[in-house]
Amino acid sequence: MKKKIIFLASIVFLALPVSAHQNVKNDAVKQRMQLMTVIKDTMAKIGAMARGLDPFTEESASTAKQTLLMAAADIEAKFELNETDPLSESSPAIWENWEDFIEKADDFSFMIEGLETTSAETLAAGLGNIGQSCGSCHKTYRIKK
Numbered sequence: 621m622k623k624k625i626i627f628l629a630s631i632v633f634l635a636l637p638v639s640a641h642q643n644v645k646n647d648a649v650k651q652r653m654q655l656m657t658v659i660k661d662t663m664a665k666i667g668a669m670a671r672g673l674d675p676f677t678e679e680s681a682s683t684a685k686q687t688l689l690m691a692a693a694d695i696e697a698k699f700e701l702n703e704t705d706p707l708s709e710s711s712p713a714i715w716e717n718w719e720d721f722i723e724k725a726d727d728f729s730f731m732i733e734g735l736e737t738t739s740a741e742t743l744a745a746g747l748g749n750i751g752q753s754c755g756s757c758h759k760t761y762r763i764k765k
């Protein structure tokens with residue numbers, strides 16, 4: 621009986637997703653990190669299709685674009701609270717220059733809107749612009765730890 625319980629417990633443990641954010645205590649910070657992770661993962665998906673590592677389909681390209689657009693639109697809400705956590709990489713400059721931060725989020729949306737999802741080639745052509753807008757915001761507002 622005891623053995624069975626241990627066995628079941630180990631299945632439950634294995635089934636839990638490994639979260640990179642499990643040590644983040646502040647919930648608002650955790651949520652904005654999760655949003656950025658969605659953005660990163662979606663960019664990786666688009667990148668893999670653009671490079672032919674994953675098969676290109678217009679449907680998955682367009683779904684990925686929608687995911688990015690929704691995530692970009694969520695930046696304002698997820699960063700609005702000036703909260704912090706020892707693991708946060710957000711610069712306090714975000715809340716001192718809120719309008720500029722939002723402008724960078726808007727630029728990011730604009731670049732995503734320009735992404736053509738009709739072929740692997742058009743994806744590849746649009747990735748650079750999007751990547752630059754990640755970099756432009758990170759340069760000013762993300763402190764790499």
Ligand code: HEC
Nearest residue numbers: 653656659660663708709710724725728753754757761762
């Ligand atoms: C408007 C600003 C802005 C834009 C645009 C932006 N980021 Fe971020 N990103 C941030 C900030 C600020 C943080 C730090 C969040 C924290 O730790 O509190 C961050 C953190 C991250 C992280 C770390 C998340 C974690 O788990 O700690 C990743 C990965 C990331 N961004 C990827 C991207 C990628 C890829 C793009 C573009 C496709 C992008 N970001 C666009 C501001 C931005």
